[in-house]
């Protein structure tokens with residue numbers, strides 16, 4: 001099979017940006033888990049730590065994240081169109097794996113995650129969806145200072161059945177996308193062989209499952225009334 005350097009380059013860029021976002025998802029989950037109280041001051045203290053970082057770091061981080069999302073989506077759409085147009089799968093190493101529901105639907109789980117991200121940022125970062133509960137408008141005391149009430153905003157959000165449903169649905173899409181995406185990264189980079197492939201599939205599925213369970217625990221415990229504001 002003849003591979004063009006442009007298609008390999010695009011696949012590698014997709015794989016690397018994808019893994020960088022997986023890393024972000026892991027760190028974001030660890031930060032969000034402060035909602036369960038392991039950090040003094042909980043998620044409000046965690047958000048305050050993030051917001052007290054120097055502005056160029058915050059802006060640089062957000063721009064880098066945005067650039068990665070754009071590159072990943074742009075090349076993802078291009079490669080899907082090319083593959084559906086009859087061109088072969090372009091991995092650095094020949095694929096020996098079977099198609100699965102997750103691998104066949106990467107474009108659709110990706111589209112769902114893109115929509116979720118727009119909704120999520122509008123909800124918790126720009127705080128436009130429910131302005132009355134916006135953290136920035138409701139300050140609460142923390143260590144002698146007044147800080148945005150991120151806990152109140154998240155808890156009020158997830159008490160709503162439809163909001164929790166959107167998050168749980170999006171996390172199912174995240175699980176499917178990553179359960180294929182993580183092992184596919186190793187394959188694209190040429191770091192897998194017939195022997196390691198089944199292990200990498202298990203590893204990818206395990207990481208995706210860990211992220212799924214970690215993320216859904218937040219809306220589910222709030223909706224069930226176990227975690228309160």
Ligand code: HEM
Pocket residue numbers: 024025028032047050061062065120121124125150154167174215216218219
């Ligand atoms: C239960 C699930 C989640 C909760 C409770 C949650 C919570 C939050 C909160 C509170 C913020 C605003 C942080 C702030 O500016 O103070 C935020 C931002 C963000 N979230 Fe989530 N999140 C969840 C799931 C996810 C997932 C699955 C992703 C994608 C992998 C994601 C991606 C982002 C991004 C990109 C930002 C913006 C980061 C920034 O401002 O620099 N979130 N999230």
